[in-house]
Each structure stands twice: as C-alpha cells, then as structure tokens.
Amino acid sequence: xxRIESTFAQLAKEEKKAFVxxxxxxxxxxxxxxxxxxxxxxxxxxVIELGLPFTDPMAxxxxxxxxxxxxxxGGMTLDRTLQMVRDxxxxxxxxxxxxxxxYNPIYSRGVDRFLEQAKAAGIDGLIIVDLPPEEDDELCIxxxxxxxxxxxxxxxxxxxxxxxxxxQNTSGFVYYVSITGITGSAAAEAGDVAPEVARIKAAxxxxxxxxxxxRTRDSAQAIAGVADGCVVGSAIVGDLASGKPVExxxxxxxxxxxxxxxx
Amino acid sequence: xxxxxxxxxxxxxxxxxFGIYGGRFVSETLMPLILELxxxxxRAKTDQSFWDEMDYLWKHYVGRPSPLYHAERxxxxxxxxxxxxxxxELNHTGAHKINNVLGQIIxxxxxxxxxxxxxxxxxxxxxxTATVCAKFxxxxxxxxGAHDVERQQPNVFRMKLLGAEVVPVTSGRGTxxxxxxxxxxxxxxxxRDTFYCIGTVAGPHPYPAMVRDFxxxxxxxxxxxxxxxxxxxxxxxxxxxxxxxxxxxxxxxxLDDKEVSIIGVEAGGKGVNDKMEHCASLTGGRPGVLHxxxxxxxxxxxxxxxxxxxxxxxxxxxxxxxxHSWLHDTGRAQYVxxxxxxxxxxxxLCCETEGIIPALEPSHALAHVMKIAPQLPADHxxxxxxxxxxxxxxxxxxxxxxxxxxxxxxxxxx
Numbered sequence: 104x105x106r107i108e109s110t111f112a113q114l115a116k117e118e119k120k121a122f123v124x125x126x127x128x129x130x131x132x133x134x135x136x137x138x139x140x141x142x143x144x145x146x147x148x149x150v151i152e153l154g155l156p157f158t159d160p161m162a163x164x165x166x167x168x169x170x171x172x173x174x175x176x177g178g179m180t181l182d183r184t185l186q187m188v189r190d191x192x193x194x195x196x197x198x199x200x201x202x203x204x205x206y207n208p209i210y211s212r213g214v215d216r217f218l219e220q221a222k223a224a225g226i227d228g229l230i231i232v233d234l235p236p237e238e239d240d241e242l243c244i245x246x247x248x249x250x251x252x253x254x255x256x257x258x259x260x261x262x263x264x265x266x267x268x269x270x271q272n273t274s275g276f277v278y279y280v281s282i283t284g285i286t287g288s289a290a291a292e293a294g295d296v297a298p299e300v301a302r303i304k305a306a307x308x309x310x311x312x313x314x315x316x317x318r319t320r321d322s323a324q325a326i327a328g329v330a331d332g333c334v335v336g337s338a339i340v341g342d343l344a345s346g347k348p349v350e351x352x353x354x355x356x357x358x359x360x361x362x363x364x365x366x
Numbered sequence: 367x368x369x370x371x372x373x374x375x376x377x378x379x380x381x382x383x384f385g386i387y388g389g390r391f392v393s394e395t396l397m398p399l400i401l402e403l404x405x406x407x408x409r410a411k412t413d414q415s416f417w418d419e420m421d422y423l424w425k426h427y428v429g430r431p432s433p434l435y436h437a438e439r440x441x442x443x444x445x446x447x448x449x450x451x452x453x454x455e456l457n458h459t460g461a462h463k464i465n466n467v468l469g470q471i472i473x474x475x476x477x478x479x480x481x482x483x484x485x486x487x488x489x490x491x492x493x494x495t496a497t498v499c500a501k502f503x504x505x506x507x508x509x510x511g512a513h514d515v516e517r518q519q520p521n522v523f524r525m526k527l528l529g530a531e532v533v534p535v536t537s538g539r540g541t542x543x544x545x546x547x548x549x550x551x552x553x554x555x556x557x558r559d560t561f562y563c564i565g566t567v568a569g570p571h572p573y574p575a576m577v578r579d580f581x582x583x584x585x586x587x588x589x590x591x592x593x594x595x596x597x598x599x600x601x602x603x604x605x606x607x608x609x610x611x612x613x614x615x616x617x618x619x620x621l622d623d624k625e626v627s628i629i630g631v632e633a634g635g636k637g638v639n640d641k642m643e644h645c646a647s648l649t650g651g652r653p654g655v656l657h658x659x660x661x662x663x664x665x666x667x668x669x670x671x672x673x674x675x676x677x678x679x680x681x682x683x684x685x686x687x688x689x690h691s692w693l694h695d696t697g698r699a700q701y702v703x704x705x706x707x708x709x710x711x712x713x714x715l716c717c718e719t720e721g722i723i724p725a726l727e728p729s730h731a732l733a734h735v736m737k738i739a740p741q742l743p744a745d746h747x748x749x750x751x752x753x754x755x756x757x758x759x760x761x762x763x764x765x766x767x768x769x770x771x772x773x774x775x776x777x778x779x780x
Binding site for chain 2: 159181237
C-alpha cells in the first residue's frame with residue numbers, strides 16, 4: 104500500500120473528506136517552498152501535490168504559470184525538486200506526496216531513471232497532465248510497476264464511453280477537474296459537480312477528489328461535500344505570490360482544510 | 367506488399383506516430399475533442415464533396431494551381447543547376463498557409479463549430495485564418511506573441527481589418543510557442559463551440575497528418591507541372607522549415623521517389639551554437655514532448671523548452687513537425703541550417719535577379735540553393751518552394767540593411 108492508499112483508507116475509516124493542497128516546488132525559492140511544504144500537514148493537508156515547474160504549462164492558468172516561471176528563474180530543476188522531497192521526508196514519513204507536472208522534464212531524464220529517483224526520494228504518486236490514457240505505455244504503466252500511483256484527471260468532457268478507459272490504469276485516487284478550462288479559472292458549483300462525481304463513483308472504487316476553481320473555505324466545504332475531498336492550488340500559490348509570509352499562507356490553508364474537513 | 371512496407375507515405379500509425387514521433391500528448395479535457403476531430407477528418411477525407419469544395423475554393427479563391435517558374439537569371443547567376451520555384455507566394459494572402467486553413471475551416475463548418483481560434487508567429491497563418499473566417503462569417507480569435515505583434519504590425523492590422531480579434535500573448539516570453547500555449551488554453555476552456563486551426567504540421571494527432579494532407583497540394587501540383595515542363599521529376603526539392611508545413615506539403619508526394627533528394631532548411635539564426643541563437647530543432651535539438659507531440663525540440667538539460675532565435679518570425683519555433691523528425695532519423699530527407707545573414711543575402715539576390723521579393727522564410731531555402739547550385743551540373747533540376755512573399759518583411763530587412771524607413775511606415779503597406 105502506498106502512502107496515498109493508506110491515507111485514503113484511514114480517512115474513509117474516520118468518514119472524513121480529504122484536503123489536498125498544491126504548491127509549486129521552488130516558488131519563489133527552495134527555502135520558502137520547503138518551509139511552506141513542511142507546514143502543510145500540520146495545517147490539515149492530507150495529501151500534498153508538489154508542482155514540478157515547466158516552461159510551457161499548457162493546462163495551467165496565469166497563477167501557476169507565473170509560479171513555475173519564478174521557480175525556474177530561481178534555478179529550480181528536477182534534481183532540486185527531488186532533493187526538496189528528500190528534505191521534507193526527513194521530518195515527515197507519512198504525508199503522501201504527488202508530483203504534478205508535464206512530461207518533458209521526466210522524458211528528458213529518462214523514464215526508468217526518473218522513477219527510481221522519485222521513488223527513492225519519497226514521492227508516492229504522479230499526475231502528468233499531458234499523458235492521457237492513449238499514452239499509457241510512456242509512463243503510467245512503468246510507474247505502477249515501480250510502485251508509484253498514477254493519478255488521472257477526469258474532466259467534464261470525459262463521457263461515459265471514454266470513462267472506463269480513463270479509469271483503467273488509474274490508481275490512488277481520481278482527480279475530477281470540475282470545469283472545462285485551466286487552473287485558477289471560474290469557481291465550480293457543487294450542484295454541477297455532484298452528478299459528475301456520482302457518475303465516476305459508479306464506475307470505480309477509487310476516491311474521487313475534485314479540483315479547479317476552488318478558492319475559499321466555503322467552496323472547499325461545498326465541493327468536498329459532494330466528493331471524497333477537494334484540491335486547492337492556484338488560490339494558495341496566489342496567496343504566497345502576494346507576498347504574505349509563509350505563516351499567513353498556512354493560516355489560509357488551515358481555513359481551507361477546515362472547510363473540507365467540516366464537509 | 368513489399369513496396370507498401372517500404373513506403374514512406376503510410377504514416378502516421380493508429381497512435382498517430384511516425385516512428386517514435388507524434389502521438390497525442392494532451393490533457394484529458396482535449397482528448398475527446400481530438401478523437402472527434404480525427405473521426406470527422408477521416409470521414410471528410412474519403413468524401414468527394416469535401417474535396418470538391420476544396421478544389422473549387424483552391425481554384426477560385428486562392429488562385430491555385432500556383433505556377434512552377436523557371437528562375438532563369440538566378441540559375442545563370444549561380445552557374446550550375448537549373449532552378450525552379452514553386453510560386454506559392456502568389457496565393458491569396460501571400461503564402462502557403464491558406465491551403466491548410468481552407469481545409470480546416472471547411473471541416474470545422476461540417477463539425478458545426480462557430481468559433482475559430484489560431485496561433486500565429488509572423489502573422490501569415492493568422493491572416494489566412496482571419497481571411498477564411500471572414501469569407502464564411504465565422505468568429506475568429508488569433509493568439510500572437512506580444513513580441514511578434516510588435517514586429518509584424520502590418521499583419522496585425524490586416525487581421526483586424528478582416529474582423530479577427532488579435533490577442534497579444536504576454537505569458538511566458540510572448541512568442542509563438544506561448545501563443546500556441548494560450549490557444550490550447552482557450553480551446554480547453556471553450557471546448558463545445560470552438561475549433562483550433564493549427565497552422566503547421568505539429569500538435570497532437572491528427573493535426574500533423576491533416577495539415578500535411580492539405581498542404582500536399584503543393585507537391586502534387588509540382589509533380590504534374592515538372593512532368594509537363596521537363597518530362598521528368600526534379601533531382602532535388604528544397605523548402606524552409608519552422609514547424610515545417612510548406613516543406614511537408616512539397617515533400618510528401620515525393621517521399622517514395624527515391625531518386626529525388628529532399629532537403630529541409632532550418633533557421634540557423636546567428637549560427638547553430640551553444641547559446642541557442644537559432645531555431646534549428648533537428649540540427650541543434652533533441653527529442654522531447656511539447657504541444658501534443660514528440661519531436662525534436664530546443665531544450666536545456668533539464669527538459670525545459672528554450673526560445674529559438676531567427677530574423678524570421680515564421681521560423682521562430684523551438685519544435686518541428688514530428689514527420690520531419692522521422693524523415694530526419696530515417697535519412698529520407700536531409701536537414702541543414704542557414705543563418706540570418708545568408709538568408710538576407712538570398713533575399714536580395716532573388717529581388718535583383720528575378721524581380722520577386724521573397725519572404726524571409728523561403729529566403730532560407732533559397733540561400734541553401736545558392737550554396738549547392740554552383741556545384742551541380744546544368745541538367746540537375748532543383749525545385750524550391752517559394753512559400754511566401756516578402757512584403758511583410760521589408761521593414762525587418764531595411765533595418766538589417768541599414769536603410770532608414772522612418773516616416774514611411776504605413777504608406778508602404780500593400
């Protein structure tokens with residue numbers, strides 16, 4: 104069982120919703136993002152999504168793109184991202200870490216070498232935005248063999264015909280993208296999301312976590328209420344980018360987590 | 367059967383691959399759209415009424431077939447091979463781009479899409495898209511890097527005149543690749559009514575094959591016209607490559623003619639060097655994944671994409687169509703690079719000897735012709751693709767040649 108699977112098993116036992124937080128590795132610098140990452144579990148984060156910066160994040164909105172650019176300008180690399188995970192693991196061996204990003208930095212490293220290094224560093228799962236099921240042989244299948252979860256996005260355009268294919272090689276959890284659009288866009292409505300989550304849950308036993316468009320404690324609560332949990336990314340990344348100290352950002356994260364956990 | 371197996375014209379496979387290149391590296395939101403597009407394109411491809419409509423518009427709206435022209439004075443001046451130009455710069459809107467745009471927009475209409483988006487670098491694809499959208503009364507949004515908006519003002523104004531909305535892209539570094547990112551972001555957001563009209567033989571499957579098929583009219587006509595003029599096929603065909611659509615269009619119908627040598631010319635900028643002051647993906651890059659396909663890319667050791675550099679905004683892209691990557695690896699086509707300075711020299715020679723002002727993109731192809739033609743015998747036939755006219759480039763060229771055109775801006779626009 105990976106850390107992701109045991110965390111969701113535990114949450115299910117406690118009948119608690121999951122709160123997943125996304126931050127960008129190396130934004131605005133390694134020290135700050137590591138400090139933020141270290142504070143997330145205590146602020147109530149159940150699963151950490153760690154963004155791997157990429158020059159061309161075509162599914163992300165301006166907030167995440169700017170964060171990736173700041174990280175890259177600050178010298179962030181795949182090696183430093185893995186080092187950041189190792190540093191985090193020194194003090195926390197239980198919080199699941201999902202690396203989220205795009206395929207090219209991984210392909211450039213070499214899939215086998217990357218998987219070995221990621222696993223050794225303490226990464227539990229991957230969300231690679233530009234690898235749909237049609238490209239499963241690239242990384243999804245090798246990752247599962249290496250003992251990492253490969254978490255897939257399901258979207259409003261994933262119809263019933265396609266859903267089984269999307270779920271086929273998915274593990275850990277299913278990330279339901281609540282809107283057609285990019286990260287940080289318009290808010291999702293719980294009323295619209297509920298039937299979609301039900302549709303996916305009818306086809307899989309995996310937990311369904313909803314992301315995109317959640318920015319406040321109330322919406323975290325509303326969305327988590329109709330799913331197994333929710334993800335917040337752009338709102339947290341934007342809060343940090345506004346110049347707030349890490350402590351204050353963690354306060355915002357705590358409020359979001361409370362919202363999700365109150366659902 | 368053996369012939370089929372050995373053919374270079376059977377790609378892509380069912381996964382949209384040319385060898386290891388190509389594929390469908392897109393987010394899940396776009397995946398169903400791409401599958402639908404593929405299905406609709408396959409249907410249209412075998413539907414005679416689709417091609418009848420294309421043929422009619424190619425003839426009466428674009429002005430095809432474009433002439434095949436024997437560049438006599440240029441051949442004489444270079445003193446070697448016999449040089450022909452495929453005159454796609456005479457198309458409506460001044461470049462080869464419209465060949466493909468017509469196909470995609472007719473397809474979009476068949477699919478019931480009402481809003482067309484496009485990315486553009488030099489502005490030629492944007493102008494072609496805006497043009498065809500105006501003709502059919504479709505809403506058109508063109509994404510263009512803020513840097514390119516600045517250096518291609520005449521084309522920006524043309525697009526606006528044609529009723530398109532031009533969105534300057536400031537995300538990333540504000541160049542063609544960022545314009546493509548933003549177009550993809552738009553598409554992800556407006557999936558139901560929007561058709562993404564990609565301007566080159568790149569992107570997720572089926573775009574590379576579809577754009578190639580539409581551009582192949584260039585090579586098909588060239589074969590017929592060459593047979594008519596010379597009674598045989600050319601010995602060498604040459605075209606410039608950014609993403610590589612004009613080149614793929616010329617090359618494709620010749621891929622199985624083993625006696626025809628095929629040369630693609632990349633933009634060498636200031637020279638293919640470690641500082642990456644060029645756009646030569648094949649000469650100076652390595653395979654990676656960007657914008658939906660695996661292909662040769664300009665990238666650093668960590669897989670981060672680098673900005674290309676070229677005097678020509680139309681070649682300023684860090685990738686190349688996946689079929690070119692495959693033709694490069696298999697050795698069926700040869701790829702070389704030409705610097706800004708060499709392209710400028712070819713630009714001037716073409717003006718002087720032939721009375722044709724070429725775009726900076728085909729000037730790269732012409733510069734390579736200048737290099738090889740003098741060493742070849744008089745019965746060696748070269749055909750280069752004159753894929754665009756140079757009116758859009760005169761300000762850039764003037765600047766590089768030190769001519770002062772202050773105060774004339776606007777009056778020189780055609």
